[in-house]
Amino acid sequence: MTNEELKTKITELLPAATFEEGGEWLNINIEPADWLSFARQLRNDSSLYFDYLFCLTCIDWKTHLTMVYHLSSTKYRHNIVVKAKLDRNKPEIETVSHIWRTADFHEREVYEMFGVNFLNHPDLRLLILPDGWEGKNPLRKDFEDPVNMIKL
Amino acid sequence: MYRQTEIVSDVTQLPPLGGGGAGYFTINVGPQHPATHGVLHLVITLNGETIINIEPHLGYIHRSIEKMCESLTYRQFIYVTSRMDYLSAHINNHACALCVEKGMQIEIPARAQVIRVLMDELTRIASHELWWGAMAMDVGAFTPFFHAFRERETINDIMEETCGARLTMNYMVPGGVMHDLHPNFQKRVKSFLELYKSKVHEYDELVTGNIIFQNRMKGVGVISAEDGIRNSRRFICKIYGAAEGDESIYSHYRTVN
Numbered sequence: 001m002t003n004e005e006l007k008t009k010i011t012e013l014l015p016a017a018t019f020e021e022g023g024e025w026l027n028i029n030i031e032p033a034d035w036l037s038f039a040r041q042l043r044n045d046s047s048l049y050f051d052y053l054f055c056l057t058c059i060d061w062k063t064h065l066t067m068v069y070h071l072s073s074t075k076y077r078h079n080i081v082v083k084a085k086l087d088r089n090k091p092e093i094e095t096v097s098h099i100w101r102t103a104d105f106h107e108r109e110v111y112e113m114f115g116v117n118f119l120n121h122p123d124l125r126l127l128i129l130p131d132g133w134e135g136k137n138p139l140r141k142d143f144e145d146p147v148n149m150i151k152l
Numbered sequence: 153m154y155r156q157t158e159i160v161s162d163v164t165q166l167p168p169l170g171g172g173g174a175g176y177f178t179i180n181v182g183p184q185h186p187a188t189h190g191v192l193h194l195v196i197t198l199n200g201e202t203i204i205n206i207e208p209h210l211g212y213i214h215r216s217i218e219k220m221c222e223s224l225t226y227r228q229f230i231y232v233t234s235r236m237d238y239l240s241a242h243i244n245n246h247a248c249a250l251c252v253e254k255g256m257q258i259e260i261p262a263r264a265q266v267i268r269v270l271m272d273e274l275t276r277i278a279s280h281e282l283w284w285g286a287m288a289m290d291v292g293a294f295t296p297f298f299h300a301f302r303e304r305e306t307i308n309d310i311m312e313e314t315c316g317a318r319l320t321m322n323y324m325v326p327g328g329v330m331h332d333l334h335p336n337f338q339k340r341v342k343s344f345l346e347l348y349k350s351k352v353h354e355y356d357e358l359v360t361g362n363i364i365f366q367n368r369m370k371g372v373g374v375i376s377a378e379d380g381i382r383n384s385r386r387f388i389c390k391i392y393g394a395a396e397g398d399e400s401i402y403s404h405y406r407t408v409n
Contacts, residue, residue, distance in 0.1 A: 024254065052381050074381055101382045113218075128211030139218055149219070 001047070001078050009048065010080075013041050025070075025079045032067075032084045036094035042071060042082075043099050049073045050080070053100035056107065058114040060141045065091050065114060086116065095121040113139040176204060183212050189286065226252045226326050234320035239279040241317075242271045245324040252326040264328035271311075271323065274341070277348070278307040288359050291368045296359050303348060310340050 001009065003026045010017055010026075014034060020027035030038055042050040055070035065086040072079045084093060095118040097104040107118045108127040115137040118124055126133060136143060182193040191212035197205040217236065221229045226248075233248040234241040246268055253260060285300025308318040313334040315323040323330050359365055375383075 101379075128214050130211070138216070141222070143219075149216075151223070 001076060006048075006078060006080060009045075013045070014038050023081075025081050027081045027083060029083050029085070032086055032093045035082075035084055036096070038082075039069075039094075039096045039099050042080075047076075049075050051075070051100075053096070053102055053106075056103055056110065058110045058116055058139075060088075060114060060139065062088075062141050064088050065116065067093055067110070067116065069096075091116040092119055093117075094119050095124075097121060113137055115140065183209075230325055231320075231322050234322050238319050239282055240272075240275045241319065241321045242268075242275040242323060245322065246272055249324045249326045256326075258327060260328045267329050267333060268324055270341075271314075271321075271329075274307050274310065278304045278311075281307075284355070284359060288365065291365065293359070293362075293365065296355070299351070299355065299358065303344075303351070306344050306347065310337065310344065313337065313340070 006026050007019055010028060014030065016031060016034060017038075018029045020029065042048055050071040050073050052072040052074050053069060054072050055068070057068050059066045059068060065088050067084045067086060069082040070079065071082065086093060091114070093116065095103065095107055097107060097118075104121075104123070105127060107116075107121055108124060110116050111118060111121075111124055112126045112129050112133070129138070136145075138145075177198045179196050179198065180193065181196060183191045193209035193212065195207040195209070196203055215235075217232055220232060224232065230245055230248055233244040236244045252258075281300040281304040285297040285304075288296035288300075311321060312318050314337055315321040315330070317323075
């Protein structure tokens with residue numbers, strides 16, 4: 001499907017979604033509360049069939065956090081980017097690890113690096129950081145570590 | 153938090169090994185181990201030679217590249233991307249440069265585009281040389297490693313002439329490449345290709361056609377197409393041509409294989 005067709009289809013599925021134009025792929029902004037049901041539709045709808053989550057990351061904008069999901073369909077070869085704005089003080093979003101298994105590890109990484117709480121995640125614990133690392137999230141923009149970090 | 157691996161202080165508490173019982177065996181591989189090719193700690197539960205459970209402990213060589221690039225310019229960041237996968241520095245440089253160019257909507261000269269692809273392809277061959285050489289060595293064959301490295305070194309020499317580096321090239325930059333190819337480039341690549349074509353059948357005789365290697369590898373670590381996509385193991389999917397439907401992005405690889 002082309003971006004225009006995707007846009008029409010997704011507006012049908014989720015009227016509350018807003019779009020960003022100009023990029024190579026269609027950017028879709030959604031509310032975190034809509035994410036789980038929307039993700040199921042993206043994965044299971046026969047004309048969308050987004051079976052491949054190839055990037056899951058988070059951005060710290062200092063005022064809020066944004067979860068970013070890059071989805072691709074190995075069958076139709078179309079891609080989209082889904083973004084959800086989270087509250088920086090209490091970032092929470094539903095896990096999608098049961099829809100795309102790769103999200104399991106990636107969500108753990110976002111959890112430790114940005115402190116996003118993935119609701120209903122089966123195994124939400126530190127992935128890369130060592131044992132006993134509490135509270136600080138290294139990829140937040142205000143993270144400071146004068147001992148181990150070299151200021152560039 | 154990592155789950156603490158249980159350490160059994162009383163050996164008699166361990167389930168019996170062999171003898172028909174469910175004798176699971178837990179071993180630690182790494183962090184320093186010749187077969188991990190890097191620093192990786194795996195807690196593996198085995199039943200005979202079959203892995204029942206595997207728990208990876210990562211992060212030993214995490215260099216916080218994401219944090220570093222928060223304060224680097226795009227041009228400076230190229231040097232970091234060379235080190236992400238030091239076997240295919242060009243390809244990582246290329247990806248980073250493309251990303252910047254796409255964002256800034258810059259079109260680079262056609263010659264630079266061609267040079268980039270040539271470099272990527274040579275890097276890919278060099279990277280695969282190391283992969284299959286080391287793979288054969290891991291299952292006990294030492295000679296293939298030297299054959300693989302003979303070719304790999306030839307490519308590295310070509311790279312060195314043009315970029316001045318053999319491993320972390322930093323050759324592709326946003327906007328094109330650092331400078332033009334070395335005058336010898338064409339001649340040397342052509343002679344390399346001749347050498348390579350004349351040797352490929354030897355690798356097949358020595359490694360992939362070898363019955364010992366085949367017996368050791370067949371049926372080991374099989375991943376279904378569905379699992380491959382769900383776990384986003386793109387590289388593996390490519391090798392085995394995993395996909396459903398001919399429209400797939402992997403169908404090309406399937407016809408190749």
